[in-house]
Amino acid sequence: MTNRKIILFASAVLTASVASHAAMAVGDDTSEPPKKTKTTTQCTNGKVWDAKQNKxxxxxxxxxxxxxxxxxxxELAYAGxxxxAIKVLGAMKEQHSARVFNYLGYANRKAGRMELGMQYYKRALQADGNYILARSYxxxxxxxxxRIEEAKLQLVEIRDRGGENTWAYRALLQSLGGLRHY
Known part of the structure; x- marks a missing residue:
């Protein structure tokens, strides 16, 4: 293999790796709120629907x-x-991931515990600085x-991390009144 081919191959691998990391950072949970399932329509007291057991x-x-x-x-968090939601997050094995910290932040903030929610968002970003949904929330x-100026900084971070065409970016932009003041 010639040096040129090696360089082209290495460049392609690096590009694919960066694109893959950016896609993972955006994540599947940056889309619109989830649709209701039997977890929120039939289950109570923090229980979740188990399709295999049908209960x-x-x-x-x-x-x-x-x-x-x-x-x-x-789903529980979005349903209020x-x-x-916190109870179910606590049942997960992966307790130190960005996505768990992020939704602990979201649920606590929405439950009126703003400072605790902010602590969890910070932990989410410590776990993965590219987790743009945590930046949006x-x-x-x-x-x-x-704290509008600080919120604008998060919007810029989302944009700079490749998230300008995501729900996370649009949601924060909307919270800022739709104004892009970088």
């Missing part, structure tokens, strides 16, 4: 994997069931606190 189950005692539990927690919290 509501205790998250901690279930054999549900982290992705199913995360989706359930996200913040304490139930943190920015929205900053807007709620009247």
């Amino acid at each position: 509501c189950v205790e998250a901690k005692k279930s054999s549900l994997d982290d992705d199913i539990l995360f989706d359930a927690a996200r 069931q913040y304490e139930n 943190m920015g929205q919290a900053l807007v709620e606190q009247g």
Whole structure:
């Protein structure tokens, strides 16, 4: 293999790696709010729907994997069931991931515990500085606190990390009144 081919190959691998990392940072949970499932329409007290058992189950005692539990927690949070969302997030094995910290931030903030929510957003960004949904939610919290300049900085960070065409960016932009003052 010639040096030119090696360089081209290495460049292609690096480009694919960066693109893959950016896509993972954006993540599947940066889209619109989830649709309601039996977790929010039939289950109560922090239980989640187990399709295999065809019933509501205790998250901690279930054999549900982290992705199913995360989706359930996200759905509960968006449905306004913040304490139930926190309970389900606590049942996950992956306790130190950006996505778990982010939704702990979201649920706590929405439940009226702003400072705790902000701490979780910071932990999410410590776990993954490219996790733009945490930047969006943190920015929205900053807007709620009247800290507009800091929220704008999060908007710039989202843009600079390749997230300008995402729900996370649009949601924070909307919170800022739709104005792009970089």
